[in-house]
Amino acid sequence: MRLCTIVPCLTTLTALSMVYRLASAIDFVYHDPDELEAALRQVEAKCPEIARVYDIGESVEGRKILVIEISDNPGQHEVGEPEFKYVANMHGNEASGRELLLYLAQYFCEQYRQGDSKITRLTTHTRIHLLPSLNPDGFHKAYQVFKAKGKVPSMLGRNNANGVDLNRDFPDLNKVMYRNEKERERANNHLSSVTMAAKGTINIDFETLQPETEAIVKWLREYPFILSANLHDGELVANYPYDKSRTRHYDYAASPDDAVFKDLAETYAKKHRTMSKRRPPCPETLGYFKGGITNGADWYSVNGGMQDYNYLSSNCFEITLELGCTKFPPESALKSYWTANRQAMIAYIQKVHQGVKGVVTDVNGNPVPDAIIQIAGPSIGHDVLSAADGDYWRLLLKGSYTIHVSAPGYKTSSEVVTVRNNRVTRVNFELATDTCDNTKYNSVNGYLIDGLSTALKQLGVLSSVDRDDCQEEIAIQQTLQARNRMRAIP
DSSP, rough: OSSSSSSHHHHHHHHHHHHHHHHOOOOOOOHHHHHHHHHHHHHHHHHHTTEEEEEEEOTTTEEEEEEEEOOOOOOOOOTTOOOEEEOOOOSOOOHHHHHHHHEEEEHHHHHOOOOOOOHHHHHHHOOOEEOOOOOOOHHHHHHHHHHHHOOOTTTTSSOOTTTGGGGSSSSOOHHHHHHHHHHTTTTTSSSESSSOOOTTEEEGGGGSSSSHHHHHHHHHHHHHHHEEEEEOSSSSEEEEOSOOOSSSSOOOOTTTHHHHHHHHHHHHHHHSSSSOOOOOOTTTTTTOOOEEEEEEHOOOOSSOOOHHHHHHHSSEEEEEEEESOOOSGGGHHHHHHHHHHHHHHHHHHHHHGGGEEEEEEESOOOTTTTOEEEEEEEEEEEEEEOOOOOOOEOOOOOOEEEEEEEOOOOOOOEEEEEEEETOOOEOEEOOOOOOOOOHHHHHGGGGHHHHHHHHHHHHSSOOOOOHHHHHHHHHHHHHHHHHHHHHHHO
């Protein structure tokens, strides 16, 4: 009995074969936009308990900007659990990262099903978001040429369909930050706003942004990301902020978290098979990077880059990973790319669990969102904010730190904490209601409260006996103001 003709049977067998390959093993080939979505959906279907596919918007030509989430509670933010992301293919012709993130999703799914303890632990305690292609239009353009000729011209497909380089399209918050550094009473974090801009911040006009850029900006506002990496091709190096120079030259531009960023970059470079020790340099760039890492501006200066925008607009620390000399490597190289990067990608995700985390509440246990988390000793001039549920995360290296937490309408709370290497220390803060109108004071000089209060009491400027907290803070503010006036005298 004939069940089908030859052609339909072959079509059915091909489809079944593709589903089987996606379900059982990594297929080291490039996927066009439709195939990529199908592959991501297959992971979601195979591991629905840990995988969810969603999109954050559309490209110029209407292609979905897809994300796959890996978590033991997909679709939910769990209080105290950090959120991590990888973003790839923002330059459409830099294609290896696009496939690596698909492979990573497939790997997590398979290893979780097999009971891999490391992957299970990461999935249970981290909410991971993988965005394989920020520029699907550029990739589609480059991929058509790749299929026809086997290689892609170095700039073809780099920009989006409007001809815009997405890694130059973000609001230039470095310019704001470098100005704020000269005026201490200005913000050092969350420098962009969609409403009226506060002092030392800017207002974002979405009409000036490309749709792909707008999608990232809104995504950063929706999810409390803590750590991220942006995957590129064209070199082999881990690049960390700042990307934009403070001068007109290519000079090292350190961020307040320079030591943390170096550690993050070194983690990836050392876990990568060759990044930290490779020779010779890439033929097109001839770059040499000691240990496989570089400060972005020390390499070349970038205006409007995504890496610095993450750090200056949100709580998210991001570095840029250049994964190889060839921008659109042949399919025959994809397996070696996966082998070289797999352990580094996993190790980098684990770094989100380094530093301090906790929950900020009022005395009744209600969450306090947007509380300012300040690292006062040793001082780090980059604050982070608590999330909507009051939870916060602050990436820090091993050491002892004084942390001050403040919020409008509450008294500042302080703790001295010890951070161990590659561990997270949990410290919760309970804020009492403050009758003083010290919002401006807390946001600017809050990290000086405890130290200066103690010093002034020792000098006899403040009484050592208990007194009204509001009067004490007013006295401290007056002392700070007098100090600033003295500094202003030529």
